[in-house]
Amino acid sequence: MPASPSHRLAEERGSVLFTALLLAAVIALGLAGYISLSRNSLNLAHRTFFANDATNLAEAGLEEAIYCYNQMSAGTVTATAWTGWTLSGANAMRTLTPFNRDQNALGTVKVYVHGFDGSNSTPYAISQATITPFDGSAPIVKLLQIGLKQSGLFINGIVGLGGLTLSGNASIDSFNSNPTKSPTGPWATYSSANAASNSTVIVTSGTISVGKTIINGNLSVGSGVTAPPASQVTGTIQTNYAGTFAMPTYPTAASVSQSYNLGKTLPATLPAAGDKSAADGRYYYFVSGATIGNTTIAAGKNVTIVGSTTSVGSGLKVGASATCAIYIDGAISASGNGALTNNSWAGALQLFTTTTSNCAISGNGDLRACVYAPYAKLTASGNGAIVGSFVAKTITASGNASFHYDEALRQLNTGGGNSWGIATWFERQSSVDRSAVGALTANFLP
DSSP states (O other): OOHHHHHHHHHHHHHHHHHHHHHHHHHHHHHHHHHHHHHHHHHHHHHHHHHHHHHHHHHHHHHHHHHHHHHTTTTOOOOTTTSSSSEEEEEEEOOOOOOEEEOOOEEEEEEEEEESSSSSSSSSSEEEEEEEEEEEEOOEEEEEEEEEEEEOSSSSSSSTTTTEEEEEEEEEEOSSSSOOTTTTOOOOOOOSSSSBOOOHHHESSSSEEEETTOOOOEEEEETTOOOGGGGSSSSEEEHHHHHHHHOOOOOOOGGGSOOOOEOOOOOEEESOOOOOTTSSSSSEEEESSEEESSOOETTOEEEEEESSSEEEEOOOEOOTOOOOEEEEESEEEEEEETTTESOOOOGGGGEOOOOOSOEEESSSSSSEEEEEEEEEEEESSSSEEEEEEEEEEEEEEEOOOEEEEGGGGGGOOOOOOEEEEEEEEEEEEEHHHHHEEEEEEETTOO
16 A cells, blocks of 8 residues: 555655765764864864973073073183072083973973183083873973083193104193182192193194003094093093184284384383383284294283284293284294293193294293294204193194193183084983983983
8 A cells, every 4th residue: 555645744744854964973973083183183283382391491591501601701700600500510401491382382491511610621511391181181291401612712621733752751730729700810730739630632633652650631533543442531531623723813013003013122121211101001012033032011001012023032021911912923932931831721821933944941940921923833842841731733742741731711701702602402302311411410410
Protein backbone atom coordinates (compact mmCIF):
# COMPACT_ATOMS: atom_id res chain seq x y z
CA MET A 1 0.00 0.00 0.00
CA PRO A 2 1.56 3.32 -0.96
CA ALA A 3 2.67 5.65 1.83
CA SER A 4 0.48 8.56 2.56
CA PRO A 5 1.72 12.02 1.71
CA SER A 6 2.08 12.90 5.37
CA HIS A 7 4.21 9.83 6.00
CA ARG A 8 6.45 10.61 3.05
CA LEU A 9 6.87 14.18 4.33
CA ALA A 10 7.87 12.93 7.76
CA GLU A 11 10.50 10.63 6.22
CA GLU A 12 11.89 13.49 4.17
CA ARG A 13 12.02 15.70 7.23
CA GLY A 14 13.86 12.99 9.13
CA SER A 15 16.44 12.64 6.35
CA VAL A 16 17.04 16.39 6.24
CA LEU A 17 17.41 16.50 10.03
CA PHE A 18 19.84 13.60 10.02
CA THR A 19 21.82 15.22 7.23
CA ALA A 20 21.84 18.52 9.10
CA LEU A 21 22.99 16.82 12.28
CA LEU A 22 25.70 14.98 10.38
CA LEU A 23 26.82 18.21 8.70
CA ALA A 24 26.80 20.03 12.05
CA ALA A 25 28.91 17.27 13.55
CA VAL A 26 31.41 17.54 10.69
CA ILE A 27 31.50 21.33 11.05
CA ALA A 28 31.93 20.99 14.83
CA LEU A 29 34.85 18.61 14.34
CA GLY A 30 36.32 20.96 11.78
CA LEU A 31 35.93 23.94 14.09
CA ALA A 32 37.42 22.01 17.01
CA GLY A 33 40.40 21.03 14.85
CA TYR A 34 40.72 24.62 13.59
CA ILE A 35 40.55 26.00 17.13
CA SER A 36 43.13 23.46 18.29
CA LEU A 37 45.36 24.29 15.33
CA SER A 38 44.92 28.00 15.97
CA ARG A 39 45.73 27.52 19.63
CA ASN A 40 48.85 25.52 18.79
CA SER A 41 49.84 28.13 16.21
CA LEU A 42 49.32 30.87 18.78
CA ASN A 43 51.41 29.01 21.35
CA LEU A 44 54.12 28.38 18.76
CA ALA A 45 54.04 32.02 17.71
CA HIS A 46 54.29 33.13 21.31
CA ARG A 47 57.20 30.80 22.05
CA THR A 48 58.95 31.84 18.84
CA PHE A 49 58.44 35.49 19.75
CA PHE A 50 59.66 34.90 23.30
CA ALA A 51 62.64 32.87 22.04
CA ASN A 52 63.74 35.83 19.93
CA ASP A 53 63.04 38.15 22.83
CA ALA A 54 65.11 35.96 25.16
CA THR A 55 68.04 36.21 22.73
CA ASN A 56 67.74 39.98 22.79
CA LEU A 57 67.65 40.01 26.58
CA ALA A 58 70.70 37.74 26.78
CA GLU A 59 72.58 40.05 24.41
CA ALA A 60 71.58 43.00 26.58
CA GLY A 61 73.26 41.23 29.49
CA LEU A 62 76.45 40.82 27.45
CA GLU A 63 76.30 44.50 26.49
CA GLU A 64 76.25 45.37 30.18
CA ALA A 65 79.49 43.47 30.64
CA ILE A 66 81.19 45.04 27.60
CA TYR A 67 80.13 48.49 28.80
CA CYS A 68 81.91 47.91 32.11
CA TYR A 69 85.08 46.81 30.31
CA ASN A 70 85.09 49.90 28.15
CA GLN A 71 84.49 52.06 31.20
CA MET A 72 87.75 50.70 32.58
CA SER A 73 89.50 51.38 29.28
CA ALA A 74 88.31 54.98 29.53
CA GLY A 75 90.10 55.29 32.87
CA THR A 76 87.26 54.56 35.29
CA VAL A 77 88.42 52.82 38.46
CA THR A 78 87.47 49.12 38.38
CA ALA A 79 85.21 49.24 41.44
CA THR A 80 83.29 52.14 39.93
CA ALA A 81 83.08 50.60 36.46
CA TRP A 82 81.49 47.47 37.92
CA THR A 83 79.09 49.18 40.28
CA GLY A 84 76.03 47.00 40.87
CA TRP A 85 77.90 43.74 40.26
CA THR A 86 78.87 41.15 42.86
CA LEU A 87 82.64 40.72 42.69
CA SER A 88 84.46 37.57 43.75
CA GLY A 89 88.15 37.27 43.00
CA ALA A 90 88.50 38.05 39.30
CA ASN A 91 84.85 37.21 38.56
CA ALA A 92 81.73 39.37 38.49
CA MET A 93 78.07 38.38 38.72
CA ARG A 94 74.85 40.28 38.27
CA THR A 95 71.12 39.62 38.06
CA LEU A 96 69.37 42.40 36.19
CA THR A 97 66.03 43.82 37.32
CA PRO A 98 63.23 41.58 35.91
CA PHE A 99 61.65 42.68 32.64
CA ASN A 100 57.88 42.71 32.03
CA ARG A 101 57.43 41.47 28.48
CA ASP A 102 54.35 41.36 26.26
CA GLN A 103 51.31 39.40 27.47
CA ASN A 104 52.53 39.65 31.08
CA ALA A 105 55.46 37.31 30.49
CA LEU A 106 58.38 37.83 32.89
CA GLY A 107 62.00 38.02 31.70
CA THR A 108 65.05 37.60 33.95
CA VAL A 109 68.71 38.00 32.98
CA LYS A 110 71.77 36.73 34.85
CA VAL A 111 75.32 37.56 33.72
CA TYR A 112 78.62 36.03 34.77
CA VAL A 113 82.01 37.51 33.81
CA HIS A 114 85.31 35.69 34.21
CA GLY A 115 88.29 38.05 34.43
CA PHE A 116 86.33 41.27 34.94
CA ASP A 117 89.32 43.23 36.26
CA GLY A 118 91.40 42.89 33.08
CA SER A 119 93.96 40.64 34.75
CA ASN A 120 93.01 37.76 32.46
CA SER A 121 94.07 38.09 28.82
CA THR A 122 91.20 35.84 27.66
CA PRO A 123 88.12 36.81 29.69
CA TYR A 124 84.62 35.65 28.85
CA ALA A 125 81.04 36.54 29.72
CA ILE A 126 78.00 34.27 29.84
CA SER A 127 74.47 35.68 29.85
CA GLN A 128 71.35 33.66 30.61
CA ALA A 129 67.92 35.05 29.77
CA THR A 130 64.80 33.26 30.99
CA ILE A 131 61.25 34.18 29.92
CA THR A 132 58.29 32.64 31.70
CA PRO A 133 55.24 32.76 29.34
CA PHE A 134 51.82 33.88 30.59
CA ASP A 135 50.17 30.56 29.74
CA GLY A 136 52.17 28.60 32.32
CA SER A 137 54.13 26.64 29.72
CA ALA A 138 57.78 25.77 30.19
CA PRO A 139 60.17 28.74 30.54
CA ILE A 140 62.27 29.72 27.52
CA VAL A 141 66.01 29.90 28.26
CA LYS A 142 68.78 31.37 26.09
CA LEU A 143 72.46 31.03 26.99
CA LEU A 144 74.95 33.22 25.11
CA GLN A 145 78.70 33.33 25.63
CA ILE A 146 81.33 35.73 24.32
CA GLY A 147 85.09 35.73 24.54
CA LEU A 148 86.66 39.16 24.84
CA LYS A 149 89.89 40.53 23.47
CA GLN A 150 91.69 43.76 24.14
CA SER A 151 93.37 45.97 21.58
CA GLY A 152 96.48 47.90 22.48
CA LEU A 153 100.22 48.01 21.99
CA PHE A 154 101.29 46.76 25.39
CA ILE A 155 98.70 44.19 26.37
CA ASN A 156 101.22 41.32 26.06
CA GLY A 157 104.35 40.49 28.00
CA ILE A 158 106.68 39.20 25.28
CA VAL A 159 106.04 39.15 21.53
CA GLY A 160 108.66 37.55 19.28
CA LEU A 161 107.12 37.86 15.83
CA GLY A 162 109.83 35.74 14.23
CA GLY A 163 111.00 33.67 17.17
CA LEU A 164 111.85 33.55 20.87
CA THR A 165 114.95 32.05 22.47
CA LEU A 166 115.49 31.91 26.22
CA SER A 167 118.57 30.36 27.76
CA GLY A 168 120.19 30.29 31.17
CA ASN A 169 117.81 30.82 34.07
CA ALA A 170 115.39 33.20 32.40
CA SER A 171 111.91 33.41 33.86
CA ILE A 172 108.55 34.86 32.79
CA ASP A 173 105.68 35.94 35.03
CA SER A 174 103.56 39.01 35.81
CA PHE A 175 102.42 41.38 38.53
CA ASN A 176 100.16 44.41 38.81
CA SER A 177 101.85 47.65 39.79
CA ASN A 178 98.52 49.46 40.13
CA PRO A 179 95.71 47.11 41.21
CA THR A 180 93.40 50.05 42.02
CA LYS A 181 93.88 51.39 38.46
CA SER A 182 94.42 54.90 39.75
CA PRO A 183 95.72 57.17 36.96
CA THR A 184 98.14 58.73 39.44
CA GLY A 185 99.39 55.58 41.13
CA PRO A 186 100.99 54.78 43.50
CA TRP A 187 102.95 52.23 41.49
CA ALA A 188 104.17 49.09 43.21
CA THR A 189 107.45 47.41 42.28
CA TYR A 190 107.75 43.74 41.45
CA SER A 191 108.38 41.26 44.24
CA SER A 192 107.77 37.58 44.85
CA ALA A 193 104.87 38.61 47.08
CA ASN A 194 102.88 40.18 44.23
CA ALA A 195 104.02 37.82 41.46
CA ALA A 196 101.23 36.33 39.34
CA SER A 197 100.78 34.06 36.33
CA ASN A 198 99.01 36.43 33.93
CA SER A 199 101.77 37.15 31.44
CA THR A 200 101.22 36.51 27.73
CA VAL A 201 103.84 35.29 25.28
CA ILE A 202 103.28 35.38 21.51
CA VAL A 203 105.41 33.85 18.76
CA THR A 204 103.80 34.19 15.32
CA SER A 205 106.50 32.47 13.21
CA GLY A 206 109.93 30.91 13.43
CA THR A 207 110.80 28.83 16.46
CA ILE A 208 110.33 29.09 20.19
CA SER A 209 112.98 27.71 22.53
CA VAL A 210 112.55 28.41 26.22
CA GLY A 211 114.95 25.87 27.74
CA LYS A 212 113.77 25.14 31.26
CA THR A 213 111.84 28.39 31.57
CA ILE A 214 108.28 28.19 32.88
CA ILE A 215 105.90 30.60 31.17
CA ASN A 216 103.64 31.76 33.95
CA GLY A 217 100.69 32.77 31.83
CA ASN A 218 99.31 32.08 28.35
CA LEU A 219 101.18 31.24 25.16
CA SER A 220 100.00 31.91 21.59
CA VAL A 221 101.86 30.56 18.57
CA GLY A 222 101.31 30.99 14.87
CA SER A 223 100.68 28.27 12.32
CA GLY A 224 103.71 26.03 11.99
CA VAL A 225 105.28 27.08 15.30
CA THR A 226 105.88 24.20 17.69
CA ALA A 227 104.95 25.12 21.24
CA PRO A 228 106.95 23.89 24.24
CA PRO A 229 105.45 21.12 26.38
CA ALA A 230 102.26 22.04 28.21
CA SER A 231 104.10 21.42 31.48
CA GLN A 232 106.11 24.61 30.82
CA VAL A 233 103.04 26.82 30.36
CA THR A 234 100.81 27.42 33.37
CA GLY A 235 97.98 28.90 31.31
CA THR A 236 96.53 28.06 27.92
CA ILE A 237 98.33 27.38 24.66
CA GLN A 238 96.67 28.87 21.58
CA THR A 239 97.73 27.62 18.15
CA ASN A 240 97.28 29.21 14.72
CA TYR A 241 97.55 32.72 16.16
CA ALA A 242 97.32 35.30 13.39
CA GLY A 243 97.45 38.71 15.08
CA THR A 244 99.30 41.66 13.57
CA PHE A 245 101.50 44.30 15.19
CA ALA A 246 101.51 47.55 13.25
CA MET A 247 103.53 50.60 14.13
CA PRO A 248 101.60 53.47 15.71
CA THR A 249 101.48 56.84 13.99
CA TYR A 250 104.38 59.02 15.09
CA PRO A 251 103.62 62.55 16.31
CA THR A 252 104.53 65.40 13.98
CA ALA A 253 105.15 69.07 14.66
CA ALA A 254 101.97 69.85 12.74
CA SER A 255 99.91 67.50 14.90
CA VAL A 256 100.66 69.23 18.22
CA SER A 257 100.01 72.78 19.35
CA GLN A 258 103.50 73.37 20.74
CA SER A 259 106.87 71.73 19.99
CA TYR A 260 110.63 72.39 19.83
CA ASN A 261 113.29 71.35 17.31
CA LEU A 262 116.54 70.46 19.10
CA GLY A 263 118.62 69.32 16.13
CA LYS A 264 121.32 66.82 17.15
CA THR A 265 121.78 67.84 20.77
CA LEU A 266 119.54 67.20 23.74
CA PRO A 267 119.98 69.20 26.94
CA ALA A 268 120.80 67.51 30.24
CA THR A 269 117.24 68.02 31.47
CA LEU A 270 113.90 68.09 29.72
CA PRO A 271 111.76 70.08 29.64
CA ALA A 272 114.19 72.97 29.51
CA ALA A 273 113.54 76.08 31.52
CA GLY A 274 110.96 78.27 29.84
CA ASP A 275 109.61 75.55 27.54
CA LYS A 276 105.85 75.31 27.23
CA SER A 277 103.73 72.21 27.00
CA ALA A 278 101.28 71.45 24.19
CA ALA A 279 97.54 71.48 24.71
CA ASP A 280 97.60 67.85 25.93
CA GLY A 281 100.05 68.71 28.72
CA ARG A 282 103.06 67.02 27.12
CA TYR A 283 106.33 68.62 26.02
CA TYR A 284 107.25 67.71 22.43
CA TYR A 285 110.81 67.71 21.08
CA PHE A 286 112.00 66.81 17.59
CA VAL A 287 115.60 65.76 16.89
CA SER A 288 117.61 64.55 13.91
CA GLY A 289 120.85 62.57 13.77
CA ALA A 290 120.91 62.33 17.56
CA THR A 291 121.66 59.70 20.17
CA ILE A 292 119.21 59.96 23.06
CA GLY A 293 121.09 59.40 26.30
CA ASN A 294 122.43 61.21 29.38
CA THR A 295 119.20 63.17 29.55
CA THR A 296 116.93 63.39 32.56
CA ILE A 297 113.17 63.85 32.32
CA ALA A 298 112.26 66.12 35.20
CA ALA A 299 110.03 64.71 37.93
CA GLY A 300 106.33 65.11 37.23
CA LYS A 301 106.82 66.13 33.59
CA ASN A 302 105.51 64.37 30.47
CA VAL A 303 107.90 64.45 27.54
CA THR A 304 107.72 63.08 23.98
CA ILE A 305 110.83 62.88 21.80
CA VAL A 306 110.56 62.18 18.08
CA GLY A 307 113.76 61.51 16.17
CA SER A 308 114.84 60.82 12.60
CA THR A 309 118.16 59.03 12.03
CA THR A 310 118.17 58.80 15.81
CA SER A 311 119.02 56.03 18.27
CA VAL A 312 118.76 55.47 22.01
CA GLY A 313 121.86 54.85 24.08
CA SER A 314 122.60 54.58 27.78
CA GLY A 315 122.01 57.18 30.42
CA LEU A 316 118.36 58.20 29.95
CA LYS A 317 116.63 58.86 33.28
CA VAL A 318 112.91 59.31 33.94
CA GLY A 319 112.11 61.13 37.17
CA ALA A 320 109.44 60.21 39.67
CA SER A 321 105.87 60.64 38.35
CA ALA A 322 107.31 61.63 34.96
CA THR A 323 106.69 59.94 31.59
CA CYS A 324 108.76 59.73 28.44
CA ALA A 325 107.68 58.44 25.02
CA ILE A 326 110.38 58.12 22.35
CA TYR A 327 109.64 57.57 18.64
CA ILE A 328 112.73 56.85 16.53
CA ASP A 329 114.01 54.98 13.48
CA GLY A 330 117.34 53.86 14.94
CA ALA A 331 118.53 51.13 17.27
CA ILE A 332 118.17 50.85 21.02
CA SER A 333 121.49 49.99 22.64
CA ALA A 334 121.53 50.33 26.40
CA SER A 335 124.09 48.61 28.59
CA GLY A 336 125.28 48.90 32.17
CA ASN A 337 123.45 48.86 35.47
CA GLY A 338 121.97 52.30 34.91
CA ALA A 339 121.43 52.05 31.17
CA LEU A 340 117.83 53.24 31.30
CA THR A 341 116.64 54.49 34.67
CA ASN A 342 112.90 54.77 35.19
CA ASN A 343 111.81 55.92 38.64
CA SER A 344 108.16 55.24 37.92
CA TRP A 345 106.30 52.27 36.46
CA ALA A 346 106.96 50.49 33.15
CA GLY A 347 104.37 52.52 31.26
CA ALA A 348 106.25 55.72 32.05
CA LEU A 349 109.03 54.87 29.56
CA GLN A 350 107.91 53.84 26.08
CA LEU A 351 110.34 53.24 23.22
CA PHE A 352 109.11 52.86 19.63
CA THR A 353 111.44 52.21 16.71
CA THR A 354 111.04 51.21 13.07
CA THR A 355 114.66 50.02 12.83
CA THR A 356 115.63 46.67 11.36
CA SER A 357 118.99 46.81 13.17
CA ASN A 358 119.82 44.81 16.26
CA CYS A 359 118.68 46.26 19.58
CA ALA A 360 120.26 45.26 22.89
CA ILE A 361 119.58 45.68 26.58
CA SER A 362 122.20 44.42 29.00
CA GLY A 363 123.40 44.89 32.54
CA ASN A 364 122.63 43.75 36.05
CA GLY A 365 120.30 46.60 36.91
CA ASP A 366 116.54 46.52 36.76
CA LEU A 367 114.76 47.90 33.70
CA ARG A 368 111.19 49.19 33.64
CA ALA A 369 110.07 50.06 30.12
CA CYS A 370 107.90 49.23 27.12
CA VAL A 371 109.78 48.47 23.90
CA TYR A 372 107.95 48.27 20.56
CA ALA A 373 110.38 47.25 17.79
CA PRO A 374 108.51 44.80 15.50
CA TYR A 375 111.22 44.80 12.79
CA ALA A 376 114.30 44.46 15.02
CA LYS A 377 116.17 41.68 16.76
CA LEU A 378 116.13 42.35 20.49
CA THR A 379 118.65 40.73 22.84
CA ALA A 380 118.60 40.92 26.62
CA SER A 381 121.36 39.71 28.89
CA GLY A 382 122.52 40.12 32.45
CA ASN A 383 121.02 39.31 35.80
CA GLY A 384 118.56 42.15 36.17
CA ALA A 385 114.77 42.15 36.25
CA ILE A 386 113.13 43.32 33.03
CA VAL A 387 109.72 44.76 33.78
CA GLY A 388 107.20 45.84 31.16
CA SER A 389 106.18 44.77 27.67
CA PHE A 390 108.50 43.88 24.78
CA VAL A 391 107.63 43.47 21.09
CA ALA A 392 110.32 42.66 18.52
CA LYS A 393 110.92 40.60 15.40
CA THR A 394 112.94 38.14 17.47
CA ILE A 395 113.80 38.15 21.16
CA THR A 396 116.80 36.40 22.65
CA ALA A 397 117.52 36.39 26.37
CA SER A 398 120.47 34.88 28.18
CA GLY A 399 121.87 34.85 31.69
CA ASN A 400 119.45 35.20 34.57
CA ALA A 401 117.23 37.79 32.93
CA SER A 402 113.71 37.65 34.31
CA PHE A 403 110.72 39.12 32.46
CA HIS A 404 107.90 40.49 34.58
CA TYR A 405 104.89 41.73 32.64
CA ASP A 406 103.11 44.61 34.36
CA GLU A 407 99.38 43.93 34.09
CA ALA A 408 98.67 47.63 34.66
CA LEU A 409 99.81 48.15 31.05
CA ARG A 410 96.53 46.65 29.87
CA GLN A 411 94.87 49.87 30.99
CA LEU A 412 97.35 52.07 29.14
CA ASN A 413 95.85 53.89 26.15
CA THR A 414 98.74 54.32 23.71
CA GLY A 415 98.64 54.45 19.94
CA GLY A 416 96.24 51.66 19.14
CA GLY A 417 94.06 52.20 22.20
CA ASN A 418 92.95 49.60 24.69
CA SER A 419 89.26 49.10 24.03
CA TRP A 420 87.65 45.70 24.46
CA GLY A 421 85.95 43.86 21.64
CA ILE A 422 84.29 40.51 20.99
CA ALA A 423 86.62 37.70 19.95
CA THR A 424 84.05 34.87 19.94
CA TRP A 425 80.25 34.65 20.14
CA PHE A 426 78.14 31.53 20.36
CA GLU A 427 74.95 30.16 21.83
CA ARG A 428 75.05 27.22 24.20
CA GLN A 429 72.26 25.07 22.81
CA SER A 430 73.07 21.41 23.34
CA SER A 431 72.70 19.66 26.65
CA VAL A 432 76.45 19.09 26.71
CA ASP A 433 77.12 22.79 26.21
CA ARG A 434 74.65 23.75 28.91
CA SER A 435 75.93 21.20 31.38
CA ALA A 436 79.35 22.87 31.27
CA VAL A 437 77.99 26.26 32.31
CA GLY A 438 77.88 25.42 36.01
CA ALA A 439 81.62 24.78 36.15
CA LEU A 440 82.36 27.90 34.08
CA THR A 441 80.33 30.16 36.35
CA ALA A 442 81.03 28.71 39.79
CA ASN A 443 77.41 27.42 39.69
CA PHE A 444 75.98 30.96 39.38
CA LEU A 445 74.38 29.64 36.19
CA PRO A 446 72.24 28.00 34.99
